[in-house]
Amino acid sequence: CSSYRLRDALHPLWQSELSVSGGTRQSPINIQWRDSVYDPHLKPLKIHYDPTTCLYIWNNGYSFQVEFDDSADKSVIMGGPLENHYRLKQFHFHWGAINEWGSEHMVDSKVYPAELHLVHWNPVTSTSFEDAVMENNGLVVIGVFLKLGAHHAGLQKLVDALPAVRHKDAIVEFDVFDPSCLMPSCPDYWTYDGSLTTPPLTESVTWIIKKTPIEVDQNQLEEFRMLLFTSAGEEEKRMVDNFRPLQPLMNRTVRSSFR
Ligand SMILES: NS(=O)(=O)c1ccc(Cc2ccc([N+](=O)[O-])cc2)cc1
Numbered sequence: 001c002s003s004y005r006l007r008d009a010l011h012p013l014w015q016s017e018l019s020v021s022g023g024t025r026q027s028p029i030n031i032q033w034r035d036s037v038y039d040p041h042l043k044p045l046k047i048h049y050d051p052t053t054c055l056y057i058w059n060n061g062y063s064f065q066v067e068f069d070d071s072a073d074k075s076v077i078m079g080g081p082l083e084n085h086y087r088l089k090q091f092h093f094h095w096g097a098i099n100e101w102g103s104e105h106m107v108d109s110k111v112y113p114a115e116l117h118l119v120h121w122n123p124v125t126s127t128s129f130e131d132a133v134m135e136n137n138g139l140v141v142i143g144v145f146l147k148l149g150a151h152h153a154g155l156q157k158l159v160d161a162l163p164a165v166r167h168k169d170a171i172v173e174f175d176v177f178d179p180s181c182l183m184p185s186c187p188d189y190w191t192y193d194g195s196l197t198t199p200p201l202t203e204s205v206t207w208i209i210k211k212t213p214i215e216v217d218q219n220q221l222e223e224f225r226m227l228l229f230t231s232a233g234e235e236e237k238r239m240v241d242n243f244r245p246l247q248p249l250m251n252r253t254v255r256s257s258f259r
């Protein structure tokens with residue numbers, strides 16, 4: 001549905017889209033499986049999340065986001081393409097108004113109804129997340145595709161909290177939650193150098209895109225679509241289609257951890 005994406009690129013949210021000049025490593029991209037290069041030096045990704053570092057869930061007016069205490073190396077990832085460990089800062093999702101689209105990345109032009117992003121920053125080269133945003137490879141984002149299928153019990157705890165954060169800037173305490181439950185069991189991933197997919201669009205992200213999607217059911221996707229972009233009291237605008245259009249691959253190679 002490239003025409004859709006072209007129209008989307010002109011969406012008010014993305015007016016700046018056409019003005020981001022000079023970008024050579026923008027995200028998201030379409031991952032062409034046959035053009036990806038198997039890299040035998042890529043290690044397995046190691047994930048150690050401490051569920052007690054989970055702080056709260058909030059509606060930031062663009063997605064819903066779960067924030068973590070990143071004041072110590074308690075919830076970290078390492079291995080994979082990474083030279084050191086990275087701290088989990090937050091995770092959020094992107095989704096469509098209908099199941100036919102919603103993810104930011106695509107695989108061989110296949111789009112998924114939603115995509116999870118787990119955002120990490122490099123505590124070795126930066127002193128805070130905000131600093132790491134401006135650092136070359138200061139951030140690592142793990143992308144996980146969501147596909148329509150079985151009920152996801154782990155996700156349901158998140159979904160049950162969504163009515164409490166329906167409006168922009170709403171926030172609710174969200175204690176013990178282990179985002180590892182949102183990770184597919186298959187270790188395979190692609191990795192490439194890219195950017196944030198929302199302003200400030202900085203080119204500081206090492207992307208790790210999991211090959212295998214997780215399954216969620218129709219009711220769970222519908223709950224995402226009940227959220228609002230708008231604050232309480234404003235005319236309601238449903239929070240849907242909060243994904244960025246595809247960006248050119250330019251001079252980049254996508255590596256795979258699997259043959
Ligand atoms: N969608 S994504 O590329 O995973 C993504 C990850 C994190 C962020 C959060 C964010 C990153 C930077 C800023 N900033 O510098 O103002 C504000 C918000 C924005 C977007």
Ligand SMILES: [Zn+2]
Binds near residue numbers: 117
């Ligand atoms: Zn995102």
